[in-house]
Amino acid sequence: MTKQLSQHTSATVETVETVDDLAKLANYSLMDTLNSDPDATTNGDDHRARQVFSGHYVPVKPTLIENPEYVAHSQRFFSELGFADSMAQSADFISLFSGDISQVPEPMRKVGWACGYALSIFGTEYIQQCPFRTGNGYGDGRAVSVLEAVIKGKRWEMQLKGGGRTPYCRGADGRAVLRSSVREFLAQEHMHALGVPTSRSLSLYVSKTETVQRPWYSEGSNSQDPDQMITEAVAISTRVASSFIRVGQLELFGRRARKQEHPHAMAELEQLMLHLVDREYADAIDPQLTNAEKVLVLAGEFRTRLTSLVSNWIRVGYCQGNFNSDNCAAGGFTLDYGPFGFCDVFNPQYQPWTGGGQHFAFLNQGVAAERNFLMFCTALSPLLASEPDYVDQLQQLVNGFSAEMQAKMEQMWAAKLGLGAFNAALFDELETLMLQTPVDYTLFFRELSALPDDIGALKKSFYRDLALAPAGLEQRWSAWLTQWQSLLDSTVVDSSEVGSTGDTNTQARSRDEISAQMKAVNPKYTLREWLLVPAYQQASVGNYAPVRELQAVMTQPYAEQSQQVEDKYYRTKASEFFGVGGCSHLSCSS
Numbered sequence: 330m331t332k333q334l335s336q337h338t339s340a341t342v343e344t345v346e347t348v349d350d351l352a353k354l355a356n357y358s359l360m361d362t363l364n365s366d367p368d369a370t371t372n373g374d375d376h377r378a379r380q381v382f383s384g385h386y387v388p389v390k391p392t393l394i395e396n397p398e399y400v401a402h403s404q405r406f407f408s409e410l411g412f413a414d415s416m417a418q419s420a421d422f423i424s425l426f427s428g429d430i431s432q433v434p435e436p437m438r439k440v441g442w443a444c445g446y447a448l449s450i451f452g453t454e455y456i457q458q459c460p461f462r463t464g465n466g467y468g469d470g471r472a473v474s475v476l477e478a479v480i481k482g483k484r485w486e487m488q489l490k491g492g493g494r495t496p497y498c499r500g501a502d503g504r505a506v507l508r509s510s511v512r513e514f515l516a517q518e519h520m521h522a523l524g525v526p527t528s529r530s531l532s533l534y535v536s537k538t539e540t541v542q543r544p545w546y547s548e549g550s551n552s553q554d555p556d557q558m559i560t561e562a563v564a565i566s567t568r569v570a571s572s573f574i575r576v577g578q579l580e581l582f583g584r585r586a587r588k589q590e591h592p593h594a595m596a597e598l599e600q601l602m603l604h605l606v607d608r609e610y611a612d613a614i615d616p617q618l619t620n621a622e623k624v625l626v627l628a629g630e631f632r633t634r635l636t637s638l639v640s641n642w643i644r645v646g647y648c649q650g651n652f653n654s655d656n657c658a659a660g661g662f663t664l665d666y667g668p669f670g671f672c673d674v675f676n677p678q679y680q681p682w683t684g685g686g687q688h689f690a691f692l693n694q695g696v697a698a699e700r701n702f703l704m705f706c707t708a709l710s711p712l713l714a715s716e717p718d719y720v721d722q723l724q725q726l727v728n729g730f731s732a733e734m735q736a737k738m739e740q741m742w743a744a745k746l747g748l749g750a751f752n753a754a755l756f757d758e759l760e761t762l763m764l765q766t767p768v769d770y771t772l773f774f775r776e777l778s779a780l781p782d783d784i785g786a787l788k789k790s791f792y793r794d795l796a797l798a799p800a801g802l803e804q805r806w807s808a809w810l811t812q813w814q815s816l817l818d819s820t821v822v823d824s825s826e827v828g829s830t831g832d833t834n835t836q837a838r839s840r841d842e843i844s845a846q847m848k849a850v851n852p853k854y855t856l857r858e859w860l861l862v863p864a865y866q867q868a869s870v871g872n873y874a875p876v877r878e879l880q881a882v883m884t885q886p887y888a889e890q891s892q893q894v895e896d897k898y899y900r901t902k903a904s905e906f907f908g909v910g911g912c913s914h915l916s917c918s919s
């Protein structure tokens with residue numbers, strides 16, 4: 330069954346100026362090394378919702394959006410890839426990334442692929458979401474990968490979101506609307522600029538003529554659920570990552586292997602594991618190891634990445650909202666910006682998605698990650714069936730997750746506070762004060778990063794006038810600040826811990842250094858929902874300037890930027906936005 334891993338034989342192209350240049354870099358490792366659904370047509374024309382019983386992928390042709398119009402591309406990512414900016418508005422590039430791959434030059438292929446995956450919610454296996462009640466009809470319902478390329482020595486997979494129906498569409502339209510595409514497009518590049526691992530944004534095109542209906546909120550509605558159907562333009566955003574393998578995908582193959590659903594089930598699980606190692610963990614896993622050894626190292630590496638991912642999310646105020654196993658990338662980066670949100674008010678229970686439940690709330694994300702890690706290990710455990718010692722070691726990794734998560738969280742809080750070590754008493758009092766006041770999470774930590782002498786400057790982040798707050802709150806804030814200042818003064822920090830200089834010498838820091846270190850971990854600008862709403866609303870009437878302005882601001886989230894930018898974007902959430910559907914909470918994201 331195992332096919333030869335494809336070699337990185339693509340040509341080297343310094344600057345990619347045309348789709349012809351890009352085609353020269355094509356190198357399809359997934360299609361060439363993994364198994365295609367044996368029931369699928371090879372031309373990818375079969376878009377019916379159906380069960381897919383085996384194979385790692387289904388060949389699928391995307392369905393183009395009619396009359397595509399350029400909305401935005403990521404200049405930064407283009408530059409990292411060596412792509413000429415002009416390409417984003419060239420006819421052949423627009424065609425390709427708005428879903429028409431019928432004309433792509435060789436060796437690019439005129440067929441893309443979609444993958445099946447399973448779903449677990451907070452550690453419970455589900456098959457109910459599959460229309461056939463088997464799990465065989467669930468997967469990329471509207472995500473279609475169209476290219477893999479080795480660019481500057483690194484392999485990238487390019488995936489259209491909203492690229493039309495696939496066999497996993499479950500009767501839905503396979504489309505994404507402009508609103509959700511703008512959100513995901515901006516969020517991915519913002520997250521990258523925040524220093525948090527993520528899939529990246531390449532491009533965003535909207536159809537000038539094709540629309541679909543979606544439930545949504547009427548203007549100013551306070552309803553939890555959408556109260557009307559609206560007509561929205563369809564769009565295709567292209568996201569790019571080293572792979573799109575999800576924990577849920579390993580689970581689909583793990584479940585099949587566990588239940589011996591077909592003769593190749595175990596081999597397919599093993600192939601997928603090796604493919605994951607090749608795509609995401611090649612630097613960390615010695616190819617000479619046995620497969621069972623690889624599984625253990627893989628799990629340890631994934632645990633390290635996942636715990637650091639979640640502590641980073643919390644550092645920047647991000648709540649994924651729907652952290653199911655199928656939205657958890659096995660490479661340990663952020664994937665699927667659906668009902669996500671960047672918090673305004675600090676609230677451990679913050680959860681923008683009305684359907685999400687508290688288990689995916691802001692400060693519960695570490696526990697949700699632990700459940701996904703458990704499902705990751707459960708999925709791989711059939712590969713250790715003949716190695717009881719290894720099963721035990723895998724279990725140890727699961728048992729140790731929460732301690733590693735806790736350690737990463739403490740490191741992160743210490744860095745946000747400019748301290749070399751976590752101080753539980755100081756943090757507990759701060760958390761209580763932040764909740765009681767309440768405070769704006771981003772503004773608070775950024776103001777603190779200026780090392781204020783008194784609490785005056787911090788009040789910019791308070792959602793309540795302390796004069797109207799319970800007696801004693803102001804004094805407690807002052808006492809907290811004094812205690813923090815004295816810890817700061819007495820602290821020496823290993824500068825490598827905050828990731829700024831790489832210098833491992835322990836040294837005393839000047840106030841300027843402390844402030845600079847804090848500003849490097851406490852962003853000034855985050856992509857709050859009330860900033861996104863006007864941007865996608867304007868985009869829906871053909872004005873893309875606000876999207877591009879937001880993109881420019883949010884791709885430099887730690888920079889001070891101009892006074893004008895500060896006045897507009899460095900603010901607490903206005904009172905009229907609280908409780909508003911589509912702004913303070915969301916139901917669906919598609």
Ligand SMILES: Nc1ncnc2c1ncn2[C@@H]1O[C@H](COP(=O)(O)OP(=O)(O)OP(=O)(O)O)[C@@H](O)[C@H]1O
Nearest residue numbers: 468469470471472498501502503504665666667919
């Ligand atoms: N309009 C649609 N047509 C077909 N399938 C859809 C549509 N919207 C969502 N799905 C599928 O439903 C499942 C759950 O949706 P979810 O909101 O997690 O995904 P998504 O945002 O489309 O996906 P992704 O995880 O790929 O970013 C996914 O498998 C997705 O492909």
Ligand SMILES: [Mg+2]
Nearest residue numbers: 655656665667
């Ligand atoms: Mg998803």
